[in-house]
Amino acid sequence: MSNPLRDMEKPEAIFCIGTNMTECHPVAATRLKRAVAKGARMIVADPRRIPLADYAELYLPIRIGSDVALLLAMGHVLVRDGLVDEDFVAARTKDFEAFRDHVKDFTPEWASGICQVPAADIEKAAHIYGSAGRAAIYYTLGITEHICGVDNVQSLCNLALVTGNLGREGAGINPMRGQNNIQGAGDCGAIPANFPGFQACDDPASVAKFSALYGRDIEPVRGITKVKALELAVEGEMKAMLICGENTVVSDPDRKHCEHALKSLDHLVVIDLFPTETTAMADVVLPATGWGETDGVYTNTERRVQRVRAAVPAQGEAKPDWWIISQLAKRLGLPGFEYQSARDVFDELCSVSPIYEGLDWDRIDAGAYHWPVPTKDHPGTPILHEDGFKNGRGLFRVIHYRDPAEVVDDEYPVWLTTGRRLEAYHTRTMTGRSSGIDYLLSEESLEVHPDNVAAWGLQDGGYARVTSRRGSVVMRVRADTTSPRGTVFCSFSFGDVPVNDLTGGGYDPVTFTAELKVCPVRVEAVAGA
Amino acid sequence: MSERQHTIFLDGEEVPFRDGETVYEVSERHRREVPTLCYDPRLEAFGACRLCVVEVEGLRNPVASCTTKATAGMRVNTRTDVLEAHRKTLLELVASESRAAAEAPAGAVPGTVDPLRGYASQELATLASRYEVSGERFAGAKSGHSKGADDDNPFILRDYDLCISCYRCVRVCAEREGDYAISVANRGFHTQITTEFDSKLSDSSCTFCGQCVQTCPTGALADKKALRKVDVPGELQKTRTICPYCGVGCSVDIVTKGEEIVAVQPAMDGPANEGALCIKGQFAWDHVQHGDRLKTPFVRGEDGELRPASWDEALDRAAAGFRKAYAEHGAHAIYAIASGRAPHESAYTVQKFIRAGFGTNYIDNCSRA
Numbered sequence: 001m002s003n004p005l006r007d008m009e010k011p012e013a014i015f016c017i018g019t020n021m022t023e024c025h026p027v028a029a030t031r032l033k034r035a036v037a038k039g040a041r042m043i044v045a046d047p048r049r050i051p052l053a054d055y056a057e058l059y060l061p062i063r064i065g066s067d068v069a070l071l072l073a074m075g076h077v078l079v080r081d082g083l084v085d086e087d088f089v090a091a092r093t094k095d096f097e098a099f100r101d102h103v104k105d106f107t108p109e110w111a112s113g114i115c116q117v118p119a120a121d122i123e124k125a126a127h128i129y130g131s132a133g134r135a136a137i138y139y140t141l142g143i144t145e146h147i148c149g150v151d152n153v154q155s156l157c158n159l160a161l162v163t164g165n166l167g168r169e170g171a172g173i174n175p176m177r178g179q180n181n182i183q184g185a186g187d188c189g190a191i192p193a194n195f196p197g198f199q200a201c202d203d204p205a206s207v208a209k210f211s212a213l214y215g216r217d218i219e220p221v222r223g224i225t226k227v228k229a230l231e232l233a234v235e236g237e238m239k240a241m242l243i244c245g246e247n248t249v250v251s252d253p254d255r256k257h258c259e260h261a262l263k264s265l266d267h268l269v270v271i272d273l274f275p276t277e278t279t280a281m282a283d284v285v286l287p288a289t290g291w292g293e294t295d296g297v298y299t300n301t302e303r304r305v306q307r308v309r310a311a312v313p314a315q316g317e318a319k320p321d322w323w324i325i326s327q328l329a330k331r332l333g334l335p336g337f338e339y340q341s342a343r344d345v346f347d348e349l350c351s352v353s354p355i356y357e358g359l360d361w362d363r364i365d366a367g368a369y370h371w372p373v374p375t376k377d378h379p380g381t382p383i384l385h386e387d388g389f390k391n392g393r394g395l396f397r398v399i400h401y402r403d404p405a406e407v408v409d410d411e412y413p414v415w416l417t418t419g420r421r422l423e424a425y426h427t428r429t430m431t432g433r434s435s436g437i438d439y440l441l442s443e444e445s446l447e448v449h450p451d452n453v454a455a456w457g458l459q460d461g462g463y464a465r466v467t468s469r470r471g472s473v474v475m476r477v478r479a480d481t482t483s484p485r486g487t488v489f490c491s492f493s494f495g496d497v498p499v500n501d502l503t504g505g506g507y508d509p510v511t512f513t514a515e516l517k518v519c520p521v522r523v524e525a526v527a528g529a
Numbered sequence: 530m531s532e533r534q535h536t537i538f539l540d541g542e543e544v545p546f547r548d549g550e551t552v553y554e555v556s557e558r559h560r561r562e563v564p565t566l567c568y569d570p571r572l573e574a575f576g577a578c579r580l581c582v583v584e585v586e587g588l589r590n591p592v593a594s595c596t597t598k599a600t601a602g603m604r605v606n607t608r609t610d611v612l613e614a615h616r617k618t619l620l621e622l623v624a625s626e627s628r629a630a631a632e633a634p635a636g637a638v639p640g641t642v643d644p645l646r647g648y649a650s651q652e653l654a655t656l657a658s659r660y661e662v663s664g665e666r667f668a669g670a671k672s673g674h675s676k677g678a679d680d681d682n683p684f685i686l687r688d689y690d691l692c693i694s695c696y697r698c699v700r701v702c703a704e705r706e707g708d709y710a711i712s713v714a715n716r717g718f719h720t721q722i723t724t725e726f727d728s729k730l731s732d733s734s735c736t737f738c739g740q741c742v743q744t745c746p747t748g749a750l751a752d753k754k755a756l757r758k759v760d761v762p763g764e765l766q767k768t769r770t771i772c773p774y775c776g777v778g779c780s781v782d783i784v785t786k787g788e789e790i791v792a793v794q795p796a797m798d799g800p801a802n803e804g805a806l807c808i809k810g811q812f813a814w815d816h817v818q819h820g821d822r823l824k825t826p827f828v829r830g831e832d833g834e835l836r837p838a839s840w841d842e843a844l845d846r847a848a849a850g851f852r853k854a855y856a857e858h859g860a861h862a863i864y865a866i867a868s869g870r871a872p873h874e875s876a877y878t879v880q881k882f883i884r885a886g887f888g889t890n891y892i893d894n895c896s897r898a
Contacts (some may be wrong), residue, residue: 005777005801026738026807028777055707067750178774181876182869185894188876190867193889196877200891206622214885220859223890227862238864240854244879246895284847286834287823288871291773292783292790292814296872298771300778300801308872311768311783312790312817313738317840321868321875327840329882331848336885337878345874348876359607365778367771425774425809433821434813436683436754438730470609524746 002172003017004302004370004382009035011168013132014042015125017067017156018142018517022051023422025140027175029300032138041132045070046142048447048482048489058124061484064415065146065518066115071155072401073119074126075103078162083130085164091281092394093161103450106401114169114401131161131472134170139257141178142417145516147405149508154397159396167385177301178420184299185357187347187371192223199351199502213352215335225512226252230261240267242328244321249277249496250427252506253514254470271324274429277495287318294320295342297364299371302382305359307365322488338480404518405506412451412468412520415487418503419517424493433495444497445478447489450468453479457525466490471501488523492516540608546599552876553581553594564616564656566623567695569596569649569744570648571797571804572704578695580616580656583607591615593619595689604652617660624657625667628690632664639664641693642691645755645784646748648794653693672720673749680729684737684753684812687722687729691749694720698741698750700720710735719878722749727799743795743804754812755784763787769796772810773870777801780808790817851886860887868892 007013007029029052036055040190044056045067047119055057062070078084079100090094110118115122129135135161143152156173165171165266179184184444189196195449199206215449222233226248232238234257241262252258262268262281270282273290299305322345326337339345343361350356358373369380384395408415425431445463448456458464460479465472466488469476475497485490490499536543537552539559545554551574553610556563567578574595586604591612594605606612624639639662640654649833656662673689678688694713699722702711710733714723723732744751763786772779773841780799786794793814797804823892826843827835838846854862863886867879 023735023776025775026736027779027802027805027810030706030805034705037707046550109705140659161847179776179895180771180773180778181871181872182776182894182896185867185876185896188873189868189884190876190894191878192890192893195884196880210884214881215887216885218884218888218890221890223892224897225862225865226893229866229893237858237862239858239862240851241863242851242865242879242882244866244875245871246866248866248895251895267854269847269850273874274816274823279823279827280835282827282835283829283850284843285823285827286843287826288875290817290822292768292770292817294872297871298778300771301776302778302801304778306771306778306800306801307768309768311766311770311785315818315822317826318824318839321871322878324844325875325878325882327844328847328851329878329886331844332852332886334882334885336881339878340872342872345877349873349877367778378611381637401850414868423808423811430773430816431809433816433819435815437808437813439681439683440737440808512765515580517753 001174001178002166002384003170003174004304005031007136007172007383008032009038011035011040011132011134011136012170014040014129014136014138015129015135015136017045017497019138019140019176020046020050020052020142020419021138021140021176023180024420025167026422028176034527038448041128043128045125046414047484047487049484050482055127058121059473060115060117060121060125062115062117062372064417064487067152068141068147068148068155068401069111069114070117070122071152072103072106072157072399073108073122075099075162077108077123077126078079078130078159079103079126081130084162088164089162092389093396094393095396096162098398099162100156102398125410129159131261132415134168135163136171136174137165138174138176141174142517144175144511145515146518147506147508147515148402149513150510151402152400157394158376158396158399166394167383169383172383175301181298182488183301184297185232187353189298192225195225196349197355199309200353210352225349225509227514229513230238230258233264236264236381239265240366241265242269242271243278244271245273247276247278247427247429249281250498250500251492253500253516255498256471258505262431271321274433276429286324287316288324289314289318292320296347303358303370303505304367306362307364307370309475332334336491343477349362349460353423355422404521405515406518408520414521416466416468416502416519416521417487417489418492418499418519419489421491421493424491426493427495443476444491444494445476446523447480447483448477449481449485450479451485453477456523458523459525464524466502466521466525467524468502468519470504473497473499473501474526537599537601537605539605549594550599552583552597552603552605556583556594556607557598558607560594563594563607564659565595566652566656566693566746567697569697572697572700575700576695578619580619582612582615584609584612614660616775617662620656620660620662621664621666623653623693624662624664625669625672626671626693627653627664628671629747640747642748642758643756645759645792646751647745649746650748650751670718672718673722682730682737684743684808685730685751686738686751686753686756688749688751689722691747692722693747695746696720697744697746698722701740701744706736706738706740708734708736711741715835731806737808737812738806739808740805752792754815758786760790760792761786761791765791767794772806774809779806781806781810783814790814855887860889861891863887863889864891867892869895
């Protein structure tokens with residue numbers, strides 16, 4: 001997030017797109033509800049009528065995967081109707097003219113045909129967002145899990161730049177991170193493009209720095225993503241893999257492909273808390289201590305660096321991840337893994353990462369700092385881009401609308417979109433083992449609009465076979481007006497409804513994020529089951 | 530905001546206050562220990578319990594300090610014999626409403642409930658003890674009847690016999706959560722905290738975030754999962770940490786007895802959540818000490834099955850596989866996926882293992898799915 005969570009109570013206009021926040025980030029959503037209660041105007045764009053829409057002044061039920069069209073048309077209206085922050089654009093941005101000329105063609109009427117929402121509502125959304133003194137954008141995986149995920153994000157950036165809604169309190173572009181420490185995993189350099197602290201793997205100075213620190217020449221090129229690595233496993237080039245705390249088989253798209261990839265490896269080592277579909281395929285399974293048993297650090301969605309603390313001893317012989325990996329490294333003769341505690345590891349991270357350089361184990365005790373914290377006397381950075389952008393000026397991008405990788409046709413005439421539900425977390429390795437959760441959510445079901453239930457010969461509470469180009473899954477049907485006609489929804493949380501057998505039609509070419517939000521299917525009634 | 534520093538006189542002491550502060554807030558900051566039951570700093574002041582009354586010079590009657598804004602030069606007395614007698618009488622009235630207070634055995638502190646019921650559950654008992662109150666003086670009719678058996682949800686006990694109608698649950702649900710699941714029916718002795726159509730919580734707009742439980746000052750709303758651990762021996766301990774679910778990073782306290790987790794309570798001063806939690810963070814914690822946990826390393830045996838192994842054997846096997854892949858196929862045959870669920874120290878060592886071990890950037894995490 002460019003802005004802190006507390007800023008969510010301060011905007012005059014709120015634009016939520018592709019974020020089912022009351023279910024996926026419920027505590028953050030309470031702040032938006034309070035902002036609305038105090039008079040903020042909220043726009044919610046989502047294919048499903050999610051609970052957040054009930055709090056919105058304007059709800060835009062856009063067709064799945066049509067975000068770029070909506071955002072281009074909003075840009076068109078902002079430019080056409082004089083809602084450009086001229087001072088900000090002149091002082092802080094670059095290539096505005098190209099953007100201004102580009103959006104001329106993309107009228108709300110044009111977008112209406114793609115997004116399937118009225119042109120007047122697109123105009124209204126642009127006016128609410130563009131005329132507010134402080135306007136903030138919030139998004140989640142509904143924006144990124146598309147073949148055009150990067151385009152979607154850059155389209156949102158264009159809107160913030162054109163209205164000057166960056167680097168100020170109560171404004172900004174705010175992705176809500178879905179996992180407790182997914183921000184931290186990136187901060188720590190567990191990504192193929194960056195060393196710790198987002199120092200680029202193809203920057204010669206950074207390569208030299210880490211080669212010296214780690215005592216080995218590191219190749220000066222970006223690595224490959226997980227998606228590519230799994231492909232190479234299928235092709236026989238990838239031979240050995242370490243998977244730490246991920247149930248890859250269930251959480252990733254195209255499960256058959258994923259299983260095939262892991263089976264093709266000569267050597268698979270999995271570190272986890274529980275036996276999973278992925279540990280079942282491993283050659284070596286190493287038991288880790290988990291939450292409540294491990295001292296360490298998480299960074300949350302607002303870049304706040306916070307301590308986690310052990311409250312109870314390890315289960316059996318389980319060990320912290322850092323200990324397990326250090327033991328493995330020592331057996332391979334690697335120097336620099338002589339850590340005695342989590343503190344040792346974290347303090348080393350701070351010493352090699354400019355965004356954490358002002359932090360250390362003791363300094364983060366109260367969770368008071370948002371990175372970057374470049375020096376010991378730095379107060380932290382709750383709001384990014386206040387004084388300028390990292391690369392000088394905010395760059396406008398010229399973005400074109402593209403259809404999803406797969407679109408509905410005669411054979412697969414229904415849009416399937418996937419997501420999460422309030423009571424279940426990911427593949428339920430934790431919530432599924434917590435008593436009481438089953439009382440509220442005991443099984444997965446396919447959410448189908450009641451009109452479609454009747455039209456397709458289904459029964460509420462009966463079963464349907466859902467088939468995509470990759471697979472077929474039988475699941476219970478639940479009639480629900482949350483999904484619009486022609487679109488169905490399902491979560492990937494339940495192992496017996498492996499919806500990721502169906503997904504995986506395409507990937508964003510830049511991030512290799514799978515298009516989990518769009519999957520054309522056909523839905524057929526099945527008797528009994 | 531005014532730069533000029535204004536002051537009031539608190540029990541004769543001149544103290545500064547900030548624009549908009551109430552007399553109660555100023556008193557709290559100066560440790561006057563003014564009693565309250567309907568007050569939660571996160572909620573709009575309500576002025577219902579009247580325990581926080583103070584005397585303001587120039588006003589004939591005492592005023593509720595939680596709803597009275599401080600004004601320059603105001604002279605306030607927070608503790609006089611008259612106020613204390615008034616508070617004791619009010620507390621006796623309140624205590625007579627609570628089953629736990631009214632039925633307390635002679636000599637016991639009325640209102641005593643197990644602290645596992647919730648974060649604020651000791652407030653009534655603490656005040657009853659401080660003011661040496663019994664529930665007997667006004668014993669008789671009581672409002673609120675419990676819904677123990679009527680509501681079979683596994684999380685929230687609705688033991689309204691203990692309810693004193695402070696409305697904190699109603700207000701936290703409306704003001705903080707925006708869910709409006711809890712309301713009030715009837716008046717006087719027939720007052721009942723309830724939901725729409727007097728239904729079960731699962732039939733209401735309740736999301737089981739547990740905020741009503743944690744603000745309840747009597748334990749009338751209680752954490753059912755925690756109460757199953759009442760008989761676990763040991764002192765209650767709290768450990769401050771961060772919720773393990775989404776990326777919001779809510780601060781929580783893990784409540785333990787000995788080596789067992791018995792509850793989670795929200796940290797009211799948590800910077801990301803300011804005391805709020807959701808159903809997952811509040812109630813989905815018992816996976817930690819679940820019987821399914823992996824407790825020993827496993828290696829795949831000759832028969833193709835995973836079998837338990839010692840750390841030495843498992844780590845040797847793990848290392849040998851990477852050594853062999855590197856020797857036979859080179860650095861680009863090796864890959865690692867770090868976790869977005871584990872702490873920094875996990876992700877950092879995994880990426881270092883790959884970069885220091887094999888000189889590549891063949892490392893990713895689970896953010897792409």
